[in-house]
Every structure is written in structure tokens, then in C-alpha cells.
Amino acid sequence: MNNTEIYTLAPHYRFQWEEAQQSYVMLFPEGMIKLNGGAGEVIRRVDGKRSVDEIVHELKLAFPDVDDIESDVVAMIQLAVEKSWLVLAN
Amino acid sequence: MTQQNNGVAASVTQTQPLWLLAEVTYRCPLHCAFCYNPTDYAKHTENELSTEQWIQALRDARKLGAIQLGISGGEPLLRDDIEDIVIEARKLGYYSNLITSGVGLTEKRIKAFKDGGLDHIQLSMHDITEEINNFITNTKTFELKKKVAAMIKDHGYPMVLNVVIHRYNIGHIKEILEMAESLGADFVELANTQYYGWSLINRSQLMPTKEQIEFAEKVTNEFRSRVGSKMKIFFVVPDYFSERPKKCMNGWGEVFMIVTANGDVLPCHSARVLPGMEFPNIKQHGLEWAWKDSPTFNKYRGDKWMKEPCQTCPEKEKDLAGCRCQAFLLTGDAEAADPVCSLSPNHHVILQAIEDAKNPKLQSQPIHFRTDKNSKKFVEGDLKELVKEFHALP
Ligand code: SF4
Numbered sequence: 001m002n003n004t005e006i007y008t009l010a011p012h013y014r015f016q017w018e019e020a021q022q023s024y025v026m027l028f029p030e031g032m033i034k035l036n037g038g039a040g041e042v043i044r045r046v047d048g049k050r051s052v053d054e055i056v057h058e059l060k061l062a063f064p065d066v067d068d069i070e071s072d073v074v075a076m077i078q079l080a081v082e083k084s085w086l087v088l089a090n
Numbered sequence: 091m092t093q094q095n096n097g098v099a100a101s102v103t104q105t106q107p108l109w110l111l112a113e114v115t116y117r118c119p120l121h122c123a124f125c126y127n128p129t130d131y132a133k134h135t136e137n138e139l140s141t142e143q144w145i146q147a148l149r150d151a152r153k154l155g156a157i158q159l160g161i162s163g164g165e166p167l168l169r170d171d172i173e174d175i176v177i178e179a180r181k182l183g184y185y186s187n188l189i190t191s192g193v194g195l196t197e198k199r200i201k202a203f204k205d206g207g208l209d210h211i212q213l214s215m216h217d218i219t220e221e222i223n224n225f226i227t228n229t230k231t232f233e234l235k236k237k238v239a240a241m242i243k244d245h246g247y248p249m250v251l252n253v254v255i256h257r258y259n260i261g262h263i264k265e266i267l268e269m270a271e272s273l274g275a276d277f278v279e280l281a282n283t284q285y286y287g288w289s290l291i292n293r294s295q296l297m298p299t300k301e302q303i304e305f306a307e308k309v310t311n312e313f314r315s316r317v318g319s320k321m322k323i324f325f326v327v328p329d330y331f332s333e334r335p336k337k338c339m340n341g342w343g344e345v346f347m348i349v350t351a352n353g354d355v356l357p358c359h360s361a362r363v364l365p366g367m368e369f370p371n372i373k374q375h376g377l378e379w380a381w382k383d384s385p386t387f388n389k390y391r392g393d394k395w396m397k398e399p400c401q402t403c404p405e406k407e408k409d410l411a412g413c414r415c416q417a418f419l420l421t422g423d424a425e426a427a428d429p430v431c432s433l434s435p436n437h438h439v440i441l442q443a444i445e446d447a448k449n450p451k452l453q454s455q456p457i458h459f460r461t462d463k464n465s466k467k468f469v470e471g472d473l474k475e476l477v478k479e480f481h482a483l484p
């Protein structure tokens with residue numbers, strides 16, 4: 001994965017905050033996945049406009065105490081692509 | 091619903107009705123031999139909820155945590171207010187799914203669904219041959235289903251096909267999957283018939299052999315490895331051929347809630363067959379009371395109600411003793427172990443059913459199709475006793 005790449009939510013997937021779960025969730029035809037806090041913070045920034053680098057940068061600013069944000073973000077986005085939640089924005 | 095996902099997913103809180111199934115009508119233009127609707131549905135076709143009542147139900151369920159919405163039936167498109175229901179569902183933040191036979195889906199309606207925010211449409215298909223499609227549904231719907239599939243695709247929906255598998259189509263799995271591929275399906279569910287409602291009555295006529303199922307699974311796996319991830323295929327294994335029961339509905343009153351056409355609230359599709367149950371109705375009680383406090387929803391939560399061999403079974407967390415409806419339908423005791431379990435003292439009824447399905451005489455008995463006329467016979471007429479025949483115990 002190249003960190004200048006820009007991703008967006010795959011069609012038919014919906015990502016939203018769920019009050020009842022107090023977490024972000026990913027919704028799709030066969031079900032839903034509840035995302036933990038860190039994963040939610042990453043996916044919430046994937047919007048078809050920000051590149052992976054920009055997301056890393058933003059998260060570093062938002063969470064200055066967390067080590068090694070970059071590899072976490074990359075791993076999370078890779079997993080989400082594998083799961084077909086995210087696709088490259090054209 | 092606990093979904094493990096490389097540590098990404100946490101386990102979902104177990105006490106919310108995450109799935110709301112709205113069985114908006116029991117009316118249906120099809121007459122499927124395997125329909126899971128209750129055989130006495132004719133009793134419940136009156137007093138359908140109004141649009142306003144459905145909208146209120148959606149709001150109340152959402153407050154309780156519901157997020158996935160299935161709009162089903164019968165054939166939901168027989169109601170002309172599905173558009174309004176869809177719009178409200180989107181507004182409330184549901185991920186909504188229309189479960190349809192395709193009859194009644196027009197360009198105009200699908201466009202309204204898309205604009206209203208319906209997330210996907212699940213279409214039932216039956217076979218690659220017109221003959222079997224028309225036979226098993228007792229209608230001429232083969233060409234129509236293909237047209238509807240194309241329409242779904244044209245409107246940018248993911249195509250989710252559901253194919254109920256039984257003796258008449260199990261030999262065509264490969265061809266069915268090829269058809270799905272050529273239609274551009276994204277998800278295909280090959281759902282082996284589960285024996286409730288009409289399919290129980292027609293069990294000997296519908297059940298395939300173990301060898302046929304194993305072969306079908308093999309063909310499915312081969313197909314899956316060829317198409318890769320572009321078409322996701324789910325093969326729902328029939329429980330009669332397993333050693334252990336399924337964790338039915340993921341547990342009674344754990345994550346599923348069904349609101350039926352007349353407003354009854356059920357923990358599962360076929361709960362109405364259970365004796366001595368009074369189901370809450372949204373016209374009398376709120377949904378919140380139904381889910382949290384009603385005796386019905388609390389009855390089989392947890393494991394206090396279990397009998398032996400389940401009560402002391404080390405595996406009880408895994409399957410929660412199986413399906414209450416199946417236990418009752420096949421043993422006459424709703425608290426018994428699901429007889430699918432090889433540890434159940436009634437397991438022989440399952441083995442007998444498998445044997446019966448090989449008996450040419452029973453196989454060739456006429457099928458009772460799901461029609462209003464037949465359903466009325468189950469309510470008051472000459473078929474009333476038939477359901478009882480399936481109980482193994484006096
Ligand atoms: S299974 Fe067939 S008859 Fe039953 S509701 Fe569905 S389409 Fe109608």
C-alpha cells in the first residue's frame with residue numbers, strides 16, 4: 001500500500017456512530033461489525049478525500065501520546081480493504 | 091452476535107434487538123412448498139398494522155438498539171406503503187433490506203426505494219429450470235424473477251440471491267451458481283430447507299439425502315474457489331444432518347425481534363407453534379415491554395429453563411439446547427433438547443425423518459402448497475391433525 005493513496009467506503013457499506021453501542025459500526029448485507037475505538041477513529045477519517053498520510057498526520061495530532069500510529073493506521077486500512085469495506089477512491 | 095475480527099471487533103452487547111424483522115403481511119402471491127410461515131397463517135392475515143403503526147414500531151425498536159431491518163412477509167410488496175417505511179427506516183439510521191419474491195417490483199417502486207434509502211434487496215430464486223421454479227412455488231414466476239434480478243442490478247443495488255435448497259433443486263447447484271454469476275450476483279445464500287411451517291408438513295417430499303448434501307457442498311466449494319471474492323456464497327448446512335443443533339436465532343430474545351403483520355412480537359419466525367405462549371402485541375404493549383419484560387421473551391433466556399441432558403451439558407453455551415420450536419414440533423416438549431442433538435433421548439425422530447425421506451411412497455405423497463385454502467384447513471379443517479403427527483412423544 002502506498003500512503004499517498006486515497007480510500008473511500010465501498011458501495012453498499014455504511015459506517016455510522018451507534019448510540020446504543022457507544023461505538024462506530026460497519027453495516028453491510030450480511031450483518032454488522034462493531035469497531036473498537038481506535039479502528040473507528042481511523043475509518044471515520046476515510047472519506048475519499050484524505051490520503052493515508054493525511055489520516056496518519058491528523059491522528060498523530062489528535063493522539064500525541066500514542067506510539068507508532070502510522071503502522072496501526074496502515075494495518076487497519078489494509079484489513080478494511082481485505083474485508084472489502086474500503087476501496088480506492090477513483 | 092459476537093464477531094471476531096483480528097481484534098477489531100468487540101463483542102456486541104447481547105441484550106439488544108439488533109435485528110428487527112418486519113413481517114409486514116402474510117399475504118403472498120406465491121405458494122412455496124417450503125414456506126416457513128405458519129401453516130395456520132390464515133388466522134393472522136386480518137388486522138394488518140397501519141403505516142403509522144409500523145413507523146412507530148421502527149422508532150421504538152431503534153431506541154432499543156435495532157439497526158438491521160428486514161422487510162419481509164409473505165410478499166412485502168403487496169403493501170403499497172413500503173416506500174414510506176423505507177424512508178422512515180433511512181431517517182432513523184437503519185440498514186434496511188427488502189426480502190422479496192420479486193413479484194410486484196416495478197421500475198417506479200425500485201426507484202422510490204433507492205431514493206428513499208433502502209440499502210439492499212434480497213431476491214429469492216428457485217432453480218435454473220422454469221419447470222421446477224414454477225412447480226415449487228406453484229406459480230409462473232420464472233421469467234419475472236430474471237427480469238427483477240436485472241432491474242436490481244441496473245439500479246446499483248448489490249444483488250443478494252437467496253435460494254432455498256431441497257430435493258428438487260439440489261442436483262442443480264452448479265447451474266444455479268452459474269446463473270447467479272451471469273446475473274452478476276454479489277451474494278448468494280444457498281439455504282438448505284429448515285423444517286418448520288409448510289416445509290415440515292412436506293418434509294418427506296423435500297428432504298434430500300446426506301450424499302446429495304455433501305455433493306452440493308463440494309460443488310459449492312469448488313465454485314467458490316473459482317470465482318473468489320467477487321461473489322460471496324453462503325452454504326447453510328441443514329441441521330438434521332449434524333450432530334449438534336444450531337444456536338437458534340443466536341439465542342432466544344438475544345438479538346432478534348420479529349414484528350408480524352398484525353403486530354405480534356415474536357422471538358423467532360415460528361414461535362407461534364409453541365403451546366401456552368401469549369405473544370405481546372404492539373397495539374397493547376410497547377415494544378420495550380415486549381423485549382425487556384414480557385414473560386414470552388424472558389421464558390427461554392439464559393439456561394435456567396433447561397432440562398437434562400442440556401442442564402449439565404458442558405456444551406450448553408454453544409447451542410443453548412438448540413431450537414425451542416423444533417424441540418416442541420418433534421418431541422412435544424418445548425423444553426426438551428433439540429432432537430437434532432445426538433445426546434437427545436429423542437434423536438431417533440431425526441434419524442427416522444431421514445429414513446422417511448428415502449421412502450419412495452412418502453416421497454411421492456402430494457405436496458401441501460402454501461395457499462389460503464390449505465391454511466384454512468390447518469386452522470379448522472381436515473389438516474389440523476397433521477401437525478400433531480410430527481410429535482414423537484404422546
Ligand atoms: S416462501 Fe414463498 S410462499 Fe412463503 S412467503 Fe416466501 S415467497 Fe411467499
Ligand code: SF4
Pocket residue numbers: 334335399400401403404405406407409410411412427428431432433434
Ligand atoms: S445436550 Fe443439549 S446443550 Fe448439550 S449439546 Fe445437546 S442440545 Fe446442546
